Amino acid sequence: MFEFRNLLKLLALAVLFSGKSAVAADISVSTTNGTSGTKQSIVDIAGDMAVGDILRFKQISKSLPPQTIVRLDSPGGSLLAGIEIGKVIAASGFATSVSDTCASSCALAWLAGAPRILASSARVGFHLAYKSNVDQSESGAGNALVGSYVTGLGFGENVVRYITSAAPDDMQWLSSRDADLLGIDIVVSDSRAVRSATKESSPDDSDSMDPSTAAAELIKSIILSTAYSDAKALETVRSLYADRVLYFGKMKSRQDVYSDKVKYLRRWPYRTVSLRDETISASCRYSHCKVTGIYDWGVGNAKGRRKSGSAVFIYEFEVSDTIQITAEGGEVLSRY
Incomplete structure (x- = not known):
């Protein structure tokens, strides 16, 4: 049986890796x-x-x-x-x-x-x-x-x-x-x-945290850090995404996901994200974790075009010797 302690340690490493600029x-x-x-x-x-x-x-x-x-x-x-x-x-x-x-x-x-x-x-x-x-x-x-x-x-x-x-x-x-x-x-x-x-x-933080909390913190750190940094967004795909990903309802290769992210980042160089913490839910069973929630978003470009709204996000990942994000999805709830 997969031990939750191993899951916590891998999650902690992944959260750290998602901010590897420092x-x-x-x-x-x-x-x-x-x-x-x-x-x-x-x-x-x-x-x-x-x-x-x-x-x-x-x-x-x-x-x-x-x-x-x-x-x-x-x-x-x-x-x-x-x-x-x-x-x-x-x-x-x-x-x-x-x-x-x-x-x-x-x-x-x-x-x-x-x-x-x-x-x-x-x-x-x-x-x-x-x-x-x-x-x-x-x-x-x-x-x-x-x-x-x-x-x-x-x-x-x-x-x-x-x-x-x-x-x-x-x-x-x-x-x-x-x-x-x-x-x-x-x-x-x-x-x-x-x-x-x-x-x-120097406390061992993993001893006082359950896996679902660690999983939620991992996804939150990924969403927030990639919201303002192109480099972090692309590095996350390279380092944490599986070879095949269920990406917004369709099976895609990691390279296809990477290419889609590049297009999005170039189209919308100005981005903001505000997570609604009270909506975030996470569950882990054995080596599989799923995290869902709602965030408010805003995007813009140099031509002055702006969009904003709220959306649901869904992430799933597997933990073995490494963390592999196997699914990313969601839908826009409202635009304003």
Whole structure:
């Protein structure tokens, strides 16, 4: 019988692989004595952020109190990882802190903290979203995600313009004066206090997650990451799709699916996706998993043509030594 523990580990690897533009960050939990003598929970995130870190951070955060501090030390990485980790931070009421450097997607995650703590010598930097490490031209869809996220945190258009003002190969470093003018509240702290911690641990997230949850997280990460990155969309087909796929009701070869994706991406270079989490359902039996749900979508091109609506998605995949997506489908529910 196929063991669910193997399924979880393969799913975790696949989620990580779907965001392979960055190496996974080191994420660990520690505790220290607070000022009142109570225990203070701290999560350290160090290194390049990857899409797979979203799932890991979500699982870790479930067992932590609202007073938790998330300490960030990262040059950036996956845009989606920074945004989704930031959403978890905001929803959980966590504080964020930086002792050294937090840039790009890391800075977006830092913005979600309450409060936002900075050591006196710390640096937080922002720049435009770009398409990939190979193609560093501006990503319109990526910057649309940034704008939606930042306004969702309660900031105005002035903050959105500020954090997307620097070119992809440049950096807008946040100064205390800029923070005051923009209304970004920060707390300056002694860097020694921010760094001090004990009892470090690195939880095994797969032990606390059931296979259906892991399967849902995998498909969610694929849908979200490919929504704004052509490279990720095509790499997902190359690495995770089976040789033959039931593709929107017809059996297709992986190459045929790849070609269809290329045509779609070229036709609609601007894309947005918003998943309706409450509609997502996943089930796994032995080595087979199926994930369904609803998302809201929008597409556009350089000629100004725009379309939007909602749709159902359906994915099925098999897990053996690797993950193989065997079916993808869905239908448009509405257009608006």
